[in-house]
Amino acid sequence: MLEEEILDFSRRLECLPQFCVLTAPERDLLMQNSAKLLVGKGQILFQQGDLCSGLHILLSGQMKLAFASPQGQEKVLRIIRPGESFCTAMLFTKQPYAFFSQAVRNSLLLHLNKQAMHEIMASNPLFMQNIMQGLADDYQQLVIDFESVRLHSAAERIVRYLLREMEASHASSGVINLDVAKGLIASQLNLTQEHFSRILNELHRFGLIILDGRRIEIPQVDALQAYIPATA
Amino acid sequence: MLEEEILDFSRRLECLPQFCVLTAPERDLLMQNSAKLLVGKGQILFQQGDLCSGLHILLSGQMKLAFASPQGQEKVLRIIRPGESFCTAMLFTKQPYAFFSQAVRNSLLLHLNKQAMHEIMASNPLFMQNIMQGLADDYQQLVIDFESVRLHSAAERIVRYLLREMEASHASSGVINLDVAKGLIASQLNLTQEHFSRILNELHRFGLIILDGRRIEIPQVDALQAYIPATA
DNA sequence: CGGGTCATTGATCTAGGTCAACTGGCGTGG
DNA sequence: CCACGCCAGTTGACCTAGATCAATGACCCG
Numbered sequence A, B: 001m002l003e004e005e006i007l008d009f010s011r012r013l014e015c016l017p018q019f020c021v022l023t024a025p026e027r028d029l030l031m032q033n034s035a036k037l038l039v040g041k042g043q044i045l046f047q048q049g050d051l052c053s054g055l056h057i058l059l060s061g062q063m064k065l066a067f068a069s070p071q072g073q074e075k076v077l078r079i080i081r082p083g084e085s086f087c088t089a090m091l092f093t094k095q096p097y098a099f100f101s102q103a104v105r106n107s108l109l110l111h112l113n114k115q116a117m118h119e120i121m122a123s124n125p126l127f128m129q130n131i132m133q134g135l136a137d138d139y140q141q142l143v144i145d146f147e148s149v150r151l152h153s154a155a156e157r158i159v160r161y162l163l164r165e166m167e168a169s170h171a172s173s174g175v176i177n178l179d180v181a182k183g184l185i186a187s188q189l190n191l192t193q194e195h196f197s198r199i200l201n202e203l204h205r206f207g208l209i210i211l212d213g214r215r216i217e218i219p220q221v222d223a224l225q226a227y228i229p230a231t232a
Numbered sequence C: 001c002g003g004g005t006c007a008t009t010g011a012t013c014t015a016g017g018t019c020a021a022c023t024g025g026c027g028t029g030g
Numbered sequence D: 001c002c003a004c005g006c007c008a009g010t011t012g013a014c015c016t017a018g019a020t021c022a023a024t025g026a027c028c029c030g
Helices: A003-014 A024-032 A114-123 A125-151 A154-169 A182-188 A193-205 A221-226 B003-014 B024-032 B114-123 B125-151 B154-169 B182-188 B193-205 B221-227
Strands: A034-039 A044-046 A054-060 A063-068 A074-080 A100-103 A107-113 A175-177 A210-212 A215-217 B034-039 B044-046 B054-060 B063-068 B074-080 B100-103 B107-113 B175-177 B210-212 B215-217
Touching: A003 A024, A003 A034, A003 A054, A024 A034, A024 A114, A054 A114, A063 B125, A074 A182, A074 B125, A107 A114, A114 A125, A125 A154, A125 B074, A125 B125, A154 A175, A154 A193, A154 A221, A182 A193, A193 A210, B003 B024, B003 B034, B003 B054, B024 B034, B024 B114, B054 B114, B074 B182, B107 B114, B114 B125, B125 B154, B154 B175, B154 B193, B154 B221, B182 B193, B193 B210
Parallel strands: none
Antiparallel strands: A034 A107, A044 A100, A054 A107, A063 A074, A063 A100, A175 A215, A210 A215, B034 B107, B044 B100, B054 B107, B063 B074, B063 B100, B175 B215, B210 B215
């Protein structure tokens, strides 16, 4: 990378909660062992079965983690948004990737070298702590997603997703603007696009949401919440 | 704990791959901050939603990790066998347990204090490395299980399970002796006991396995393996 | 204006779940 | 030593959540 790029990326790293505990020299060292990656929409970043090579950070664009069945259908594991890092587990295991990663939009990524990460973690306990917590939280989230697929109905999963997105977006405005194709959300919830569409429609007929393309309005949050247990 | 118990458990710890890198004083320190737990069959070790308190190691008996739906049905996440530790992720996150843990048989457990674990990890990098790898491998396994439930058919999951158990048991003898109730295995594979039973029977009718209670014989491994893609 | 991608809708199918009855040990207590 | 009850497992009849297949609509964007 160019000198100026290193500076630029180092400054971006500073803004990320996991990396803000690094000193300037530590950040620089990390950047000198990093690669900038431009991945075009539809392009594969790594394949299922590849050996791991370090930690990825998405700076801009959108990526997906997914796995493919022998019959060719794919199931989305997770959508990555800017600022998020992924494949933390790969820093600590020798196993190959269990899923592949593909750009949903043109994306700019940083790839941090495994060796360098280990060195800095060894010297900066707080940083190590952050990375560890990130991994543990990923684990927890995966358990929760697993639970969700195994014991909630399709409608329930969707309602939970909507409520979570609303929380996450900004201060319970009652409006969600999906930044992902509905098909990908459906897949993430382990549903077909068709079924997803039908259920959104049903929620709409019940007056629980107002649909307008990728914009979804929730008139009364508690009414939607109340929908969760009964399918009525 | 009694002085002699500490000695005893310390010696047991020495045999576990993750803990064998500890020095004797480190092990002793760990044991002084540990609790011996006897959990009777059917008894709950911790509940979904409880706050975490450290790492668990199963010394003898059998435990299960599972979660319960509001309708009361439970889904097994994992069966724990002697020598295995669990809830590593809980050392690094502040979130509560996403599942509960119950003794399948009378069990003897060691509960290692979180604080003490952190101290020893800080002073023994190799130990930390082991724990981290354990967590990362757990993560990987969970991804694989998740994949399996989402894209393999019931029969395929069962065949994979049988093949894996055979590998694990001892040197591909072609015979598996299930050490867990079939209902629990079924639940782990996200199946009902009934469906599980039917499919085992089908495999038997096809001559792929020989059934005798919890003893299952696989006459030709490759024939069973070949069954995986097609449902015929 | 023509061809992608994304989304909706309808008709039909099926894997696996549910409910219920039955079987076969096996440990306990009379 | 038998009878009883219990637990694990099996079997059968039926049902349903969600998938699949196929057609159509609504856009963008070049």
